Amino acid sequence: MKRALVTGASGFIGRALVPVLRDRGFEVHGVARAPQPAMAGVTWxxxxLLSGAGRADVLSASRPTHLVHLAWEARPGRYREDPVNRLWADASIDLLASAKACGTKRMLGIGSCLEYGPQAGLCEESSPCRPTTLYGQAKLGAAEAYIAASAAWGRVFFPFGPHEPEQRLVPSLIRRLSAGEAFDCSHGAQLRDFVYVDDLAHMIAAVLDSDLTGAVNLASGTPRSLRSVIEHFADRLDARPLVRFGAIAATGVDAEPIIAAEIGRLRSVTAGVPVIGFEAGADRDLAWWVDRLAAKA
Known part of the structure; x- marks a missing residue:
């Protein structure tokens, strides 16, 4: 029996990943800080996980053959420079060692495109990493430990989809335009690699279920301008006049001209994996948020 322990299983990416792993035949164990509603096929x-005792207890209780480590500080507006990133790096490295010691055979840590720092073109796994945020630096520190231990390390680019934190770009755009309010943003020429969260879940599961080790980019492989993404949603809501490009100055990471991935390594393990893609994913995401907003109203 393949038994997967998923840290951060109740989060944005984790809740999309759990059913995919279950469908692949895994017995799934999820970790969360607070009680979770029952979910078919999941033991909570x-x-x-910032506590050594907490890490030891969950490994002892679940005895995983496979580990997917998603948990980290990820709150919008806070995560990039929060000092807790250093604690998460230390905890992640200890979790790796402890899992290996208790017999876990396959380990996949989830990192970030912010580990790369400024790049002139597509991010390749061999690209030099020069992160400019504490978050990127801490993730890179954990990545180096996972890679040295012959584990896999997935660098996520720009996921979107249901259950995304409301303060992030797409949900905040949908909320404001649905309310008939103006949406202020930067010029929008920046190129980013957006990946629908269900597609991302299948990518993570495919990497976990493979023998691939080292760093691997988890992305669509298709750069899109922020302007094109914003206009796509605005057009679906018939609200393009409400978008005010250039109203906000882009600074720091947000000003980087391109953050997008080369995905040759990922493609080596995802043949036959279903892909929803940006357009269909955007339509599903919009429908989910519109229903959610209607329910709140």
Whole structure:
């Protein structure tokens, strides 16, 4: 029996990943800090993964053959420079060592495109990493430990979809335009690699279920301008006049001309994996948020 322990299973990416792993024949164990509603095929464990005792307890209770480590500080507006990133890096490295010691055979840590720092073109796994945020630096520190241990490390680019934190770009855009309010943003020429969260879940599962080790980009491989993404949603809502490009100055990471991925390594393990894609994913995402907003109203 393949038994997967998923940290951060109740989060944005984790809740999309759990059913995909279940469909691949995994017995799934999820970790969360607070009690979770019942989910078919998932055994929940409450633990504080920043605590050594919490990490030891959940590994002892679940005895995983496979580990997907998603948990980290990810709150919009806070995560990039929060000092807790250093604690998460230390905890992630200890979790790796502890899982290996208790017999876990396959380990996949989830990192970020912000590990790369400024690049002139597409990010390749061999590209030099020069992160400019504490978040990117801490993730890179954990990545180096996972890669040295012959584990896999997935660098996520720009996921979107249902259950995304409301303060992020797409949900905040939908909320404001649906309310008939103006949406202020930067010039929008920046190129980014957006990936629908269900597609991302299948990518993560495929990497976990493979023998691939080292860093691997988890992305669509298709750069899109922020302007084109914003206009796509605005057009679906018939609200393009409400978007005010150039009203906000882009700074720091947000000003980088391109953050997008080369995905040759990913493609080596995802043949036959279903892909929803940006357009269909955007339509599903919009429908989900519109229903959610209607329910709140």
């Amino acid at each position: 464990h409450m633990a504080d």
